[in-house]
Amino acid sequence: MATFTAEARPSPNILVTGTPGTGKSTLCQETAQRLGMQYINVGDLAKEKELYEGWDEEYQCPILDEDRIIDELEDVVREGNCVLDYHSCEFFPERWFDLIFVLRTDNTILYNRLEARGYTGRKLQDNIQCEIFQTILEEARNSYLPSIVYELSSNEPEEIDSNIEKIRSTILKWKMNNQR
Ligand code: DAT
DSSP states (O other): OOOOOTTTOSSOOEEEEOSTTSSHHHHHHHHHHHHTOEEEEHHHHHHHHTOEEEEETTTTEEEEOHHHHHHHHHHHHHTOOEEEEOSOOTTSOGGGOSEEEEEEOOHHHHHHHHHHTTOOHHHHHHHHHHHHTTHHHHHHHHHSOGGGEEEEEOSSTHHHHHHHHHHHHHHHHHHHHTOO
16 A cells, blocks of 8 residues: 655645634534545544543643554554544644644534533633634644645534635645645
8 A cells, every 4th residue: 555755745735723613513513514525533533542641630631642643543644635623733743634623612502502512611611711712723834834734713503614715725826836
């Protein structure tokens, strides 16, 4: 099976990131289906393979074993054409991604979505603050070339289609610039 280096993959890898509840899974599943890409939900993968290294008492959730996640995905990502979904972005190797999309949602809308998901108290407040302070956007700009980081608004269902079109055109542009 052919493998590709970061410079040579024929189709880009994209990372869709953002605060929990901004719509990553919804957008990624639809994008993967429409654009014929491989969808990887990093949180689901960790759960499925128990890629954890402890328990966070404060947030009452497992702590991701980042090294094992990277080992697990290295070969898949090397082929290109992947769409990864995760609410953080700094621990992935920079060479994995060609394009980064950060989803953004207005606070009130996000609050309602997270409340509907059963989030309460500190967990709810912290996630809302994360969005207010643009934490994930800053993390993306600090971890990758700012020129490959795109912000996408994710408030309304109609934006799912327009965001997929934006991803499609950005991929096409990447392919034109990376033709060999
Ligand atoms: P995430 O994967 O970022 O945690 P999700 O895809 O599970 O988010 O979406 C959270 C909720 O919001 C879910 O009920 C679907 C809804 N949703 C997602 N994208 C949306 C959009 N663009 N407009 C309205 N609702 C959206």
